[in-house]
Amino acid sequence: MSPTILFAAPADRWAQYETPLTEALDATGLDYRLGLDLPPEEVDYIIYAPKSGLTDFTPFPRLKAVLNLWAGVEGVVSNPTLRVPLTRMVDSEGLTQGMVEYVTGHVLRHHLGMDKYIGNTTPAWDQVAPPLAQERPVTILGLGALGHACARQLTSLGFPVTGWSRTPRSLDGLRCLHGAEGLTEALSGAQILVLLLPHTAETENLLDASALDLLPKGAVLINPGRGALVEDTALLAALDSGQVAQATLDVFRIEPLPADHPYWQHPRVTVTPHIAAETRPASAARVIADNIRRNEAGEPLCHVVDRDAGY
Template sequence: MPVTVLFAAKSERWEEYEAPLRTALAEKGVTADLVTEAAPETVDYIVYAPNSGLDDFRPYTRLKAVLNLWAGVEDVVGNPTLRVPLARMVDDEGLTQGMVEWVTGHVLRHHLGMDRHILGQDGLWRTGAPPLAFDRRVTILGLGALGAACGQALARLGFPVTGWSRSPKQVEGIDCLAGPEGLDAALARADILVLLLPLTPETDTLMDAARLAQLPRGAVLINPGRGALIEDEALIAALDADHLAHATLDVFREEPLPPEHPFWPHPKITVTPHIASETRAPSAARVIAENIRRAEAGAPMLHLVDREKGY
């Protein structure tokens, strides 16, 4: 008997995902009715985007799991009507590769001082080569799949990489720290700081004025993680005081970032429109299909969210 898989996301996403999902489910041997509308009591799985408008899961009495299309689950994990397993989008090679490319590109941009030459085409001969990678310390806050992959890519380029996570982890090529004392040490050695933490009550506004002050003078902050990890006003103050040299931001508390927001005109802030990475339909479809295959076979599902941790 086929399982019913409801695709609950924006309509334009259906056009992008329909064929890859059908292909991936077939390749995994899952017989499924893949639909965008169904009687709630007939639905076995929901492929879900938090901006879909679906926020009451109580009518879905046969539901076995919700498969999030995004890596972030902060908009759904606290939903009291969701009582079935919730899986994050992890190990999507497209999502990971996109983040690695964006983070590596912007770390290298700041490391090499590329803005100085790209924007300084004014006839002045600006001398002075940048330091080599092994003289520029990079810290990554967040050692999940994305943080670990970015850290290892930078380590392969020769950067000394420190990674921090709430609980202890070991990642080859990265000096891994954990806990409050580990956070202090990780910030103190961050010539370039990359934020790739999930948004939870513990990480909301993690980078406030006190923690920004722990960064070395002249440090650069890069945030492709979650906008609410940073206290906006404190970041602007740290830049205006020349404690931080620059901030490159891809995520924001409000998106799209309003035209009147002070980040836009600030000379030490680069705004990119949440393009660091995104879920790619072909690779994400394979992750979703594998989880449905596992659930139907009675095997443990992958990438399940810990409700207490929030990710």
């Protein structure tokens, strides 16, 4: 039977994804049907994105899997009507590379103290060189595909990188910590802290006042992971006190970030508009198409979400 594939995403996404998905699915050799408006009783797969308007999966009796277009699945993972496998986007060609470039660029920016030179018109010849990378400890919270890739890149540049995850991980060439005790140790040595954890009940507000107090005074925070990882009022207080010297934030609890939010005006905060790791249609389409091919061939799906863990 030819699989029927529903594209459930905001309407403007169809224009971006129709051609890449068609090309990627054609390359699999499958005889398929792909579209926006398909009879629910005929749908085998749903390509899903947040804000699609689809919240009830019960009208799809033939549904085999839901394939999330984004890495984050917090908007769908707890949906009680979803009773088939859910996969998340893991795309080393586009999404992962984009995150590596963002994290590496901002780690280097803060490490080198570039902000004080950019746009500097004050005649002050402060000839103090920054430390070398080997003298600047970096901690990454989250050791999934994105965290691991960023850790490898930073390690290759000479930074001593510590990685932390909720459960034990062992990765070649990387110091790995886990659990509550490991988190204390990971934070206490982080001159630059990068957040790449998923948003779950266990990680929400993980960076609260007590966690921020564990950082070395004057540490830098980079958050391209999830906005809800950080308790906003605690971070603003830490920035005002100098406990945290600077924060670069790409993700927020409400997006777009409201115009009256204190982050916009804070002199020690850089706001970027959720651009760290955008899903690229061409490479993401190949990931989606290959997963459908695998399932149709009786092979296991890749990147299946652990519904209990939330990611």
